Amino acid sequence: MKKNKKCNNRREFLKTCGLSTIPFLMPTASINAFSSIKDKPIISNKNQPIVNFIFDGFNFSPQEYIEKLTEINLSNPISKDFYGSGGETELLEKSFAKITGKEKAIYLPTGTMANQIAIYLLNGNNTKVIVPENSHVYRDEADAAQSVFNKRLIPVETDNAYFNLSELEKTIKETNNNEVFKSGLGTVVIENPIRRANGIAVPIETIQKISNYCKQKGYKMHLDGARLHIASAFTNVSVLEYASYFDTVYISLYKYLNAAGGAILCGDAEIIDQVAHQIKIHGGAAYKTWPNTSVALHYLQTIEEKLKQVKEITSILIPELNKIDGISITKIENGTNLYDLKLSKNINSEKLESILYKEHYIWISSANQDGITRFAVNESLLSRDIQDIIQAWKQSIIKARN
Ligand SMILES: Cc1ncc(COP(=O)(O)O)c(C=O)c1O
Structure with a gap:
């Protein structure tokens, strides 16, 4: 490689x-x-x-975080959730579903969990997932896809910060031609902007072409959009448009939304309705999530x-x-x-x-x-x-x- x-x-x-x-x-x-x-x-x-x-x-x-929570609470009392249900968390989920144009959104404790669960659910019984070689999913998630979710990540070879459609097609073709016992490919992942490539944004034309191809072939698409808002601000492509090319989209709550942690995953109800169970069985269901979601919701209004x-x-x-x-x-x-x-x-x-x-x-x-x-x-x-x-x-x- x-x-x-x-x-x-x-x-x-x-x-x-x-x-x-x-x-x-x-x-x-x-x-x-x-x-x-x-x-x-x-x-x-x-x-x-x-x-x-x-x-x-x-x-x-x-100290600043406590002051910010207090300021938010004074202007509009923060309502609590119960294991992520109700309160600020539900409001945040509804806002994100609207912003991304998806049916539903759900809070998760980390982006790593959001990426992994999204891929797992989108992929169904298929074992293979195509990923960017420089992505967080491929390089920074401790091989969770392989060791916890029984999925095999296949990186696309490229000399650039992101792969294009012909490089993706080449990887898929080579994988298919070189394997005797065929098992299915279910999902293609894109990260945008790309953290390991100095925040470069994948051009929207590249995303469009890959998305059209994946639709034709029946592959699902997941976007690691941990920092999607900054890509949107600097490329003038709306979060809504970016999200429209993907089945699921993850956005971090602690990068541009200033929360202490947390993530949001958006997608069709068919997928998002299965996420809470996955969070629970992987030990990620937290009793109270409002300390993160109230701050993220506050910053989301003006981001x-x-x-x-x-x-x-x-x-x-x-x-x-x-x-x-x-x-x-x-x-x-x-x-x-x-x-x-x-x-x-x-x-x-x-x-x-x-x-x-x-x-x-x-x-x-x-x-x-x-x-x-x-x-x-x-x-x-x-x-x-x-x-x-x-x-x-x-x-x-x-x-x-x-
Ligand atoms: C591009 C990208 N995806 C996913 C993550 C994972 O987020 P978390 O730390 O919430 O697991 C990060 C965190 O740095 C990231 O930069």
């Missing part, structure tokens, strides 16, 4: 993608171990909330508008930062909200990181071995005045010069 050049090998991935990839891989508790800043994270204050260029969203501290603003502000911010001597921020081709930040040799990146953090409450990742810092824009950008952020960078760069 050829290695996908876009960060497929885990070690290579860490090496080439630097700290900026860590938030996508690790619990946030581990992040400080990889940051050059060893102090306890600053708690955001009302006048100067933290702007981070690292995470998908705000990455709330426990599209806010991410649109993030995109607009970014289009002002990046050219302004690029005017500062020694800074170069470049867009990733087909990318969404991740950029490459490179500093000139006379700027000490660790010093810059520390000054921005301690003096301006701006948090950036450490540079990787090639001197590139992954620069992510998210909703935290909206919590401060853009000119204030630009000034903070200008002042910090002067101080960080060698």
Whole structure:
């Protein structure tokens, strides 16, 4: 199997993608171990909330999360659920069914469980599932499909970040031709945007072609859309349109919706009605889910508008930062909200990181071995005045010069 050049090998991935990839891989508790800043994270204050260029969203501290829950509860008392039934959880599920245009949606404790259960149910008695080689399903779910769900994941060979229709057809043909005892292929999985490929979005034309082909052949399609809202904001393809090409769609509650954890799976009633039983038998049925779903529901109300603003502000911010001597921020081709930040040799990146953090409450990742810092824009950008952020960078760069 050829290695996908876009960060497929885990070690290579860490090496080439630097700290900026860590938030996508690790619990946030581990992040400080990889940051050059060893102090306890600053708690955001009302006048100067933290702007981070690292995470998908705000990455709330426990104190901030408690404050957010309190604020939500004060404006509209949070109603509780019972093992995911009723309350905020039901409201969230109904909202997601509407947003994705699907009959139903259901809360799950993790995205991993959402992906695995969706694939298992869509696949029926078929054993084979086609997956992107660089996907979370294939590389980061501890072989759950093989070891728990009795499904065999087959990666599509490609030199690009995502496979196209002819590469998919080639993989299916080769699998069929090379196996004597045929067992069925049930599902094709796509991840969008692609975490292991710097947040690149799969072009909508590619998704359309694959979806038409799968419909003709009778294959089901699952979308790992953990970060679908950010893809939508940066490609102008609605979540509704993306979802229309898939039988099931998973979206994370803790990436762009700022909850402490959780996932939503959307699809036809025929599939979603079977999910609760699967969650239970795999030990995932939690007594109370409102601490996650109330926060996600709160952010869901405004996510599209806010991410649109993030995109607009970014289009002002990046050219302004690029005017500062020694800074170069470049867009990733087909990318969404991740950029490459490179500093000139006379700027000490660790010093810059520390000054921005301690003096301006701006948090950036450490540079990787090639001197590139992954620069992510998210909703935290909206919590401060853009000119204030630009000034903070200008002042910090002067101080960080060698
Ligand atoms: C693309 C993608 N899919 C699925 C998941 C799994 O989510 P969870 O951590 O809720 O299991 C992640 C988590 O990082 C992800 O990035």
